[in-house]
Amino acid sequence: MTPQSAIYKFMCSSELNVLLYDRRELSGQRNCHPAQVFGLKEEMRSSFSFIDGSFTNSWTDEEVEVATGNSAHPLAMHPLKLKSSYATIKSSARRRDLNCEPFATSYHSKFIGTVDYLWYSDGVVPTRVLDTLPFDSLRKTGGLPCKVIATVVTLFWLMSPFSWKLPGSFPRIRKKNIAESLLLSTSSLK
Incomplete structure (x- = not known):
């Protein structure tokens, strides 16, 4: 979907x-063929x-x-009151669509679009999300797997820590982009 x-x-x-x-x-x-999405x-x-x-x-x-x-x-x-982590944590228009979801979690020769989500319901709240690549960077990769971002998988990772939402509490919400995460993960390897 x-x-x-x-x-x-x-x-x-x-x-x-x-x-x-x-x-x-x-x-x-x-309507999610890359040629259609990129206007070609x-x-x-x-x-x-x-x-x-x-x-x-x-x-x-x-x-x-x-x-x-x-x-x-x-x-x-359905009885669940679901919300999307990515739609809750706002980000740059370069990284998200009109629903504030990532532009793509899957991208290959026949499809580009978001098909993966992190849903949550009452009692928890996302505190941040690992943002995906900006739209222009996605286009440059040409799809996954891709040597440019050194991946053998065909989808982008989604991550979001959650905290318990206690009555009357408002957890601090922040976002983390993929560049920060990559810097943190590579610096921990040294």
Whole structure:
């Protein structure tokens, strides 16, 4: 799921009317090809695909039942009050999207976007986050794995320490960017 997706909204708001969304695009990953994200290629649709799409994105009763548990009730709900650590701890617009989530936690030849999150609920609060690379730096890497940042994995790390939230207390919140973390980790190796 991407931060612009129906599923992300569901996680944050605890409810989702599935009939308001195309069932094939609930994850939001359809428009996350690097060429589209970086503005190198626009998605092209023919009039036939538009007509085809208007007939296939409606939900059957069976699909509504699978999604919500009741074919007569299109509202999916969950009891958790979830928040995203990264959306809570603000950062530079160079590093985050409009929802304050990282621009990307996964980046390869077919996809760039955020699909990993650190969710929390009542009783704890994030105190800081390890920020990801700025958008322009992401573009320069060309994807993961990447020799430039010496990684063999295909996603970016997310980290956030949490503290217990006691009634009436407000923990100090701060952010740490990836450059500071790399400096700290390399200096501890000496």
